Amino acid sequence: LDTTQPLSGSDFGSISGCKTTPESSSGLKLPGSTEAVRAVIAEPTPIVQPPVQPNRCLTCRKRVGLTGFRCKCGSMYCGSHRYPEQHGCTFDYKKVGKExxxxxxxxxxxxxxxKI
Known part of the structure; x- marks a missing residue:
């Protein structure tokens, strides 16, 4: 190849070994880009909100913020109601311990x- 001359379109195909057409050697065509764009635009993406975590004690309704305690019964409690005896917990600790x-x-x- 002569490096002093500008390359033409046919030279690109011979250098890279690839065809310049969107069809591959197996004859498959690439999907139309405008159809893909229309499909993406037509479907509105729903905004998924994360579930809101409770931030109040279930017994006294006091705001707990980051210091809340989650009990094994699944509820959130403040520092004074965090023990199962304080909030009347329904979780069966004895059964879980035995299991x-x-x-x-x-x-x-x-x-x-x-016997012999």
Whole structure:
């Protein structure tokens, strides 16, 4: 190639090894860009709002802000109502504790031996 002469359109195809047409060698056509733009513009994207977290104590309705305590029953409480005894919690701690112990310590049972 002569580097002193400006390149023509056919020279670009021979240098890069690619065709300048939008069709590939397999004969597939690229989708029309205007159709894709129309489809994107036609669909309005709904604005998804995150769920609002409660910022008040469920018992006394005091604003808790960042210092709120979430109980295992799923409610938010202030510092004075954070304990289950203070807010009349309905969560069964005893049942959950028994299940955790049963899961962590499976029953170990020896196989019975035949008496000789």
């Amino acid at each position: 955790a112990i049963a899961k962590a310590n499976p029953v170990v049972k020896a196989a019975k031996l035949d």
